Amino acid sequence: MKVLVIDPTACDGCRVCEVVCSLKNEGACMPEISRIRVIRYEDKGVFVPITCLHCEDAPCIRVCPVRALSRDPKTNAVVVDGELCVGCRLCVYVCPLGAPVFDPERGKVVKCDLCGGDPTCVRFCSRKAVQYVPAEKLSAVRKRAGAEVIMELMKTMGIPGLGVSGG
């Protein structure tokens, strides 16, 4: 099982994920309706990709009054059934990240479906700020990244025991 992870410390704010998501799903370049958005704090140099992270216990599924949201058994993605959706937008509000997108043109909610298991945004992200990784390995991957930060710090501080490049 793979999961989508976002890494705001890696994102450089280019927004290519938005434009390719909309092109893939809507056939046009239209960030406003992209299932992934990058919230840019341009004067602080902080860029946070926001998209559905397909919660294990998803509030949107629970809140939907017409049961339009469900889990895709193949990808584990939380998906919306456009036929059922009545456009009440409750899911947009209960989502802790505000990830579902209300499409005013259709009067319905659209959202990330992991492109059926091969997310387009991941394929384009040059900084690996959006990744699609095996869930089982996620903890080890994150810990290794954390360890690298500590190793770098130790090097900078000249703490010995790190081989020739240490200090």
Add this chain to the structure above:
Amino acid sequence: MFGWAGKILHVDLTKEKVFEEDTSRYSGEFIGGRGINIRLLYELVEPGVEALSSENVLILGTGPLTGTSAPSSSRTEVTSKSPLTGLLGQSNFGGFFGAELKFAGYDCLVIHGRSSKPTYLYIEDGRVEFRDASNIWGRDTFETMNAVREEVGDPEAKVVCIGPAGENLVKYASLIHDMGDGAGRTGMGCVMGSKSLKAVAVRGTGKIPVAEPERFLEICEEMHSKLRSVPDFEEVYVKGFDEMSHYGDMGWALVGNQERVSWGLKTEAYRVIPFIKKYRIRTRACFGCPLGCMQFIDLPGVGACLQSCQGFVEPCFAMKIPSQEDGFRIARFCEAMGIDIIEASHIVAFMMELYERGIVTDRDTDGIRLRWGDPEAAMTLLEKIVRREGVGKLLAEGIPKAAEAIGRGSEKYAMHTKGLSHYVYDLRAFKGCALATAVGPRDLVRSLPVEYLFRYAEVFSPNDVEEYLKFAKEVAGTERAAVPSSYEGKAAVVVYQEHEHAVADMMGVCKWTTTWLGMPLTSKELTQMFNLCTGVQMDVSDVLRAAERVINLERCFNVREGVTRRDDTLPDRYFKEPLPDGPYRGEVLDKDAFERMKDEYYTMRGWNTETGIPTKEKLLELGLTYAAEELERLGKLPEKM
């Protein structure tokens, strides 16, 4: 239309009126961006119009690929008559403004007239508001953008603005967007200031329709991955480029008002990486860019802003400032005040040289001791320029006017071509760069000849040397065209690269992805993406022909203002003072060989070699009948070469 938003927005500040025009009127012949911009400018600004009068227009144009999934599709081209040179003004910026303008429904924004009071524009999905800017007039660019976003009540609004320098009509004032993307060259911020226009904010929620979405997405993915897999991707774009020391090692960066090359090879002081490591918050990319050449730097006590390449290089080298912290401080000041870092660095360097040589004294400088490398002196002088105070009033007019007023032989040290300063790049050993600077529509950076890349390869990546020799052989028929100190084949290379780089500027894609920097995208790839995006079927040769049309019309604009072959020149320093040090020690530009390169260039262009003016035959061939007729009326049109 696919690719294009379809509309050009004209805003008349005098009448507070707007009107729209179809992009399709021009897109067939001029594609977009730099192309449509010159077409509009040529028609809207009559010859002889004062750049700061209300008859001048300021054009911000995007290309058909701007705002799409094409890599690095962020660009906006700014075009106007330049108040600094009195000729064609053009500058180009990235960031997020261009894409947003298209999402708001417009390919291009043309600003006419002059407002009677400080104003800013808010463009939101096809609606335009004229808003009072009295509260933000006087504020620096970073404060202005925050204030505007707050006032319009949308943090996603994209703002481009001027700072105090533009308000005070400093002739080389810039437009600034985001944290330091800027259209710096040729005084576009001064034009905006003269219109009492403080900022343009834009917010768009619309779409750019694509002709063949699936195939376009596929080819974009291929191009993105091509760029991501350049060998030095990690080295340059993730860690940060050590350009200053690299330029020094190459013998390419000029120091101290273009006098020397290597400054005794003190390049060790300019290792940028430790500086970046210490003060970088992160790398930052413009819209849709897989490279991300910008560094978001936050220097304690100074503040934050973006730096790509020129920010550090220009003040440090031109003024011999030995610390990057000081270089950054000056660069950030220029961005906050909205003044072109290139022109500003060189006018201060010019004054420093005059001071060191005793041509000007404390009496001329309001008591500022303009010693080489003194960052405090530089800052004090720049502050005066921005406020047009004391000596700053004169220096705000630009290098040629300053030299003229100072006299006393200072003209000899005025390093400019047609009123525009050069970059800190060598023009004595690098003959193609000399040619491109002299004959080009703006300056060297508009189109960089391959010799720069060849030299870079010689020093840092010998494996690539062959590739550039092969490229030179293909383009110019001789490998010598890649060798900096050779005069051979340079005209062919300059013509070729002027077209290639114009294509990127017309499409709305960053030149950084092209052969300009040895990157993999050429007019061929851009044309493929263009065709799938717009549904228009053009051959590469059609697109290159459009680029040629653009270069010719740009030239006609300048010819109309009086430019001839005689103006396509360089200061005497490059012809008379051999490089005193560095790997090209002793190199100087040979006047006859230089003029021969120009002959070759004009001949290849189909321009008259005596006058440097496009011939009737060439203009008609390119469909520029109106330009031919006008030049004929003005008695300037040569029948043939």
